[in-house]
Amino acid sequence: MAQILKGAPVVAAMNEANAARCAALKEKGIVPTLAVVRVGAREDDISYEKGIVTRCGKVGVEVRQFHLAEDVTQEELLDVIRQINGDASVHGCLIFRPLPKRFDDRRVQEALAPEKDVDGITDGSMAGVFTNMPIGYPPCTAQACLEILKYYNVPLSGKRAVVVGRSLVVGKPAAMMLDRENATVTLCNSRTQDLPALCREADVLVVAMGRRGAIGADCLREGQVVVDVGIHVNEEGKLCGDVRFDEAEPIVEAVTPVPGGVGTVTTSVLVGHVVDAASAQ
Amino acid sequence: MAQILKGAPVVAAMNEANAARCAALKEKGIVPTLAVVRVGAREDDISYEKGIVTRCGKVGVEVRQFHLAEDVTQEELLDVIRQINGDASVHGCLIFRPLPKRFDDRRVQEALAPEKDVDGITDGSMAGVFTNMPIGYPPCTAQACLEILKYYNVPLSGKRAVVVGRSLVVGKPAAMMLDRENATVTLCNSRTQDLPALCREADVLVVAMGRRGAIGADCLREGQVVVDVGIHVNEEGKLCGDVRFDEAEPIVEAVTPVPGGVGTVTTSVLVGHVVDAASAQ
Numbered sequence: 001m002a003q004i005l006k007g008a009p010v011v012a013a014m015n016e017a018n019a020a021r022c023a024a025l026k027e028k029g030i031v032p033t034l035a036v037v038r039v040g041a042r043e044d045d046i047s048y049e050k051g052i053v054t055r056c057g058k059v060g061v062e063v064r065q066f067h068l069a070e071d072v073t074q075e076e077l078l079d080v081i082r083q084i085n086g087d088a089s090v091h092g093c094l095i096f097r098p099l100p101k102r103f104d105d106r107r108v109q110e111a112l113a114p115e116k117d118v119d120g121i122t123d124g125s126m127a128g129v130f131t132n133m134p135i136g137y138p139p140c141t142a143q144a145c146l147e148i149l150k151y152y153n154v155p156l157s158g159k160r161a162v163v164v165g166r167s168l169v170v171g172k173p174a175a176m177m178l179d180r181e182n183a184t185v186t187l188c189n190s191r192t193q194d195l196p197a198l199c200r201e202a203d204v205l206v207v208a209m210g211r212r213g214a215i216g217a218d219c220l221r222e223g224q225v226v227v228d229v230g231i232h233v234n235e236e237g238k239l240c241g242d243v244r245f246d247e248a249e250p251i252v253e254a255v256t257p258v259p260g261g262v263g264t265v266t267t268s269v270l271v272g273h274v275v276d277a278a279s280a281q
Numbered sequence: 282m283a284q285i286l287k288g289a290p291v292v293a294a295m296n297e298a299n300a301a302r303c304a305a306l307k308e309k310g311i312v313p314t315l316a317v318v319r320v321g322a323r324e325d326d327i328s329y330e331k332g333i334v335t336r337c338g339k340v341g342v343e344v345r346q347f348h349l350a351e352d353v354t355q356e357e358l359l360d361v362i363r364q365i366n367g368d369a370s371v372h373g374c375l376i377f378r379p380l381p382k383r384f385d386d387r388r389v390q391e392a393l394a395p396e397k398d399v400d401g402i403t404d405g406s407m408a409g410v411f412t413n414m415p416i417g418y419p420p421c422t423a424q425a426c427l428e429i430l431k432y433y434n435v436p437l438s439g440k441r442a443v444v445v446g447r448s449l450v451v452g453k454p455a456a457m458m459l460d461r462e463n464a465t466v467t468l469c470n471s472r473t474q475d476l477p478a479l480c481r482e483a484d485v486l487v488v489a490m491g492r493r494g495a496i497g498a499d500c501l502r503e504g505q506v507v508v509d510v511g512i513h514v515n516e517e518g519k520l521c522g523d524v525r526f527d528e529a530e531p532i533v534e535a536v537t538p539v540p541g542g543v544g545t546v547t548t549s550v551l552v553g554h555v556v557d558a559a560s561a562q
Contacts, residue, residue: 123416127404130411130457131449135404158472166460168412176411179447179468184479186467187460191439198465 003152003254005225007144007264010151014268015059021275022060032278033062034118034271035084035093039077039103040070045096052094055267061274064090074103078111085113091281092118092274115281118273120173129173132180137273142173144265145206145227146181148256154204154225156181162202164188164195164215164242170208170229178204195219207242217247226255229262284433284535286506288425288545291432295549296340302556303341313559314343315399315552316365316374320358320384321351326377333375336548342555345371355384359392366394372562373399373555396561399554401454410454413461418554423454425546426487426508427462429537435485435506437462443483445469445476445496445523451489451510459485476500488523498528507536510543 022032034056038045049065056063066080077099084093093116099105114124114136125136149156161183165171175187183204188195199205199219207215208229220226230242241258248255256262303313315337319326330346337344347361358380365374374397380386395405395417401424406417418424430437442464446452456468464485469476480486480500488496489510501507511523522539529536537543 123405123408123412123414126408126411130407130453131404133404158474160474172411172460175468179453179470182470182472184467184469184473186465187456188465189460189463191463192465193439193441 002249002252004249005148005152005227005254005256005261007148007256007261010148010265011268013151014147014265014272015055018059018061018268018271018275021279025275025278026060030278031062031089032060032275033064033090033092034274035064035066035087035090035116037066037068037077037080037084037093037095039068039072039096039099042096048096051267052270055271056274059271059275061271070100074107077103077108081108081111085111085116088281090116091277092116092270094119094270095121097121116277118270118277120169126168129176132176137276138177139169139173140266140269140273141170141208141229141262142177143269144262145170145174145229146177147265147269148227148262149204149225152225152254154254156183156204159183159203160201161185161204161206162188162199163206163208164192164199165208165210165229167208167210171206174206174208174229178206209242211242212240213244214242215248216244217251220248220251222251222253224252224254226252227262228256228258231258231263283530283533285530286429286433286508286535286537286542288429288537288542291429291546292549294432295428295546295553296336299340299342299549299552299556302560306556306559307341311559312343312370313341313556314345314371314373315555316345316347316368316371316397318347318349318358318361318365318374318376320349320353320377320380323377329377332548333551336552337555340552340556342552351381355388358384358389362389362392366392366397369562371397372558373397373551375400375551376402378402397558399551399558401450407449410457413457418557419458420450420454421547421550421554422451422489422510422543423458424550425543426451426455426510427458428546428550429508429543430485430506433506433535435535437464437485440464440484441482442466442485442487443469443480444487444489445473445480446489446491446510448489448491452487455487455489455510459487490523492523493521494525495523496529497525498532501529501532503532503534505533505535507533508543509537509539512539512544 117136120139128135129138161178163175196218206227212232228241228243239259398417401420409416410419442459444456477499487508493513509522509524520540
C-alpha cells in the first residue's frame with residue numbers, strides 16, 4: 001500500500017507561501033502581475049487560462065489577458081510580446097502554445113524577455129535550467145515534479161533517479177533539476193534497452209513518456225517513489241497516467257495519482273514564478 | 282588488450298575535412314577567421330594559443346590575436362569583444378579563461394555573440410547543447426569525446442553511457458550530446474553511491490572528474506569503451522588521466538590514452554566550429 005503523493009497539499013502550501021510573498025510585495029507597492037497571451041479560442045487554452053486566473057486570484061497575483069483574434073498576424077503577436085516586455089508593471093508572461101502552425105514558434109519564443117519567461121520557453125530559461133544559473137524560469141511541469149518530491153521530503157541527494165522521456169518541457173529539465181539536488185540521474189529515451197530493468201534501478205522514477213499505461217509492475221520494485229507526469233483519457237473516459245496506478249500502488253513506496261498529482265501543481269509553480277519575477281524586478 | 286583510441290587519426294581526419302571546407306569557402310571569397318583574446322601572458326594560455334595558431338594555419342583558418350595587457354580594464358575587454366561581434370570578417374572568437382579575478386566573468390561571457398561563440402561559453406551555446414538547436418557551439422572538450430566515439434564507430438544508440446563529472450565544460454554537455462545520439466545517459470556526481478557498480482553498467486564510460494587515477498579496475502568490465510578526459514601530472518612528471526590506464530587496458534574493449542587522447546582533438550573541434558561559423562555567416 002503505497003503512500004499517495006497528492007498534489008493538493010503541495011498546492012495548499014505553495015499558495016500560502018505565494019500569498020504571503022504577494023502581500024509583502026504589495027506593501028512595497030508592487031502588485032505581481034502575469035500577462036497571458038492567447039491566440040484564438042482553443043478549448044484547452046481557455047480551460048487552462050481559467051485555472052490560472054482562479055489560482056492567481058487566490059494568492060493576489062493580477063492577471064492581464066491578451067486575447068488575440070484567430071487571424072492575428074505574426075507581427076501583431078510579436079508587438080504584443082514587445083509591449084509586455086517593455087511594461088514594468090507586468091512581471092511574467094505566459095503564451096498559450098502550440099500556436100497555430102502559420103506562426104514561427106521559434107521567433108515568438110525568442111521575442112519574450114527571459115526575465116518575464118515564467119513558463120520556461122526561451123533560450124535563456126533553457127540555459128538557466130541547464131547551467132543552474134538564475135536565468136529565466138524552468139518549465140512549470142518539470143518543476144512541479146520537484147515540488148512534490150520536496151514537499152513530501154523524498155531524499156534525492158545520492159539517490160538514483162531515472163527519468164523516462166526527454167522532452168524539453170518535462171524530461172530533460174526534470175533531469176537537470178534532479179541533478180541539481182545531487183541525485184544520480186539517468187535519462188531514458190525510446191531506444192533505451194531493457195527499460196523495465198533500468199526503471200527498477202531507480203529510487204525515484206519520473207515518468208514523462210506521454211504513453212498511457214506504459215509503465216507497469218515489471219518496471220517497479222518496492223521502496224521506489226514514482227512521479228507520473230502523463231495524462232490521458234482511457235476507454236471509459238477516465239483520466240489516467242503513463243503509469244498503471246493499480247499495478248504500482250501495491251508495490252512501490254509512494255506514487256503520484258492521475259488526476260490529482262503533478263498536473264494540479266503546475267499552475268502553482270507558474271504563479272510562484274510570477275511572484276519570483278516581481279521580487280526580482 | 283584494449284584498442285587504444287588515439288586522438289591523432291581523429292585529428293588527421295578532422296583536419297582534412299576542415300581544410301577541404303576552408304578551400305571551398307575561400308573560392309567564395311570567405312576566409313574563415315578566428316579571433317583569440319588573451320589578457321596577460323599566462324603560460325597555459327600562450328601554449329594553447331600556439332597550438333591553435335598551428336592547427337588553424339594547417340587547415341587555412343586565419344587567426345587574429347588580440348593580446349591585452351595584464352592591467353586592461355573590464356570595459357576595454359568588453360570593447361574588444363563588441364568590436365569582434367561587429368566585424369563580419371571574424372567568424373569565431375575564443376577568450377582565454379579563467380580571466381584574472383577582478384573581471385566579471387559572466388558579463389564577459391555574455392558580451393560575446395552566440396553565433397561567434399566557437400568555444401561554447403555563452404548562454405546561447407548552453408541552450409543549444411541542452412535543446413539540440415543550432416544556437417552557438419558546444420564546449421570543445423565535450424564535443425571532442427563525441428568526435429572520438431564517432432570516428433571509431435562506437436555504437437551509441439540504445440547503449441548505456443555513464444558520464445562521471447558534471448562540469449559545464451565537459452560532463453553535462455557530453456551527457457546531452459550522448460543523449461542526442463540516443464544513448465541512455467547517466468550523469469554521476471560526487472554524491473553518487475557505489476560509483477564502481479554504476480560505472481560497470483556503462484557500455485560507454487566518459488570520465489571527467491578531474492581527479493587523477495580515480496577510476497580503476499573495480500569500475501570496469503570487459504566490453505566497455507572508456508573516454509578519459511582527465512589530464513594531470515603524476516609524481517614522476519608524466520601526464521596521466523582520471524583513469525588508471527594500466528588497470529583499464531587489460532580489461533576494457535577500448536580506451537583513450539592520456540596524453541594523446543581527448544586533449545589532442547579539442548583544438549580541431551574549435552577549428553571546425555570556426556569553419557561552421559564561416560559557412561553559416
